Amino acid sequence: MSRAPLSDPEALRIEAQRAAAPLAEQLPAEPLREAARRIAGEVTDPEIPVLTIADLGVLRDVRVEAGGVEVEITPTYSGCPAMNMIALEIELALSKAGIAPVTVRTVLSPAWTTDWMTEDGRRKLRDYGIAPPAKAAGRRALFGKDEVACPQCGSTDTAEIAAFGSTSCKSLWRCNTCREPFDYFKCH
């Protein structure tokens, strides 16, 4: 199946509209909401493709309105260019499943924090070789310092090498036990 290039939002939107089938008219509100939430939640983060927006906690709410489905998302890092892409991907995924029209709203308050990331998401990050963000409770115990466990060997004898890693939401660390460098998904 051919797809519009991700760099062309307008083409994506047109494709989404064309793909829409009337599933939204066949299902009662609650099953429709559940289906829409599951499908929207499977959209992945463009920067960390192993994480879905459900894993990240970016997907806030899905509502069935008289005129269609409304999806609320909260951006991870402010000004993250990935968010426009995520909104389009949600619209496309739902339309392909026959759920349309879709409105994606960006909710800025309360602000997203890494504590919203699910346990499943943390495990996926670790498996991917990225240390998941420390939780708020652990951070407080260390007076604002993150305790970062090496995703390779689990050692907490680790040190930050660079404040910015492969993307701005990650920093580069090194494990003093296994000597391997790794990315850390920074707390926020």
Ligand SMILES: [Zn+2]
């Ligand atoms: Zn290690």
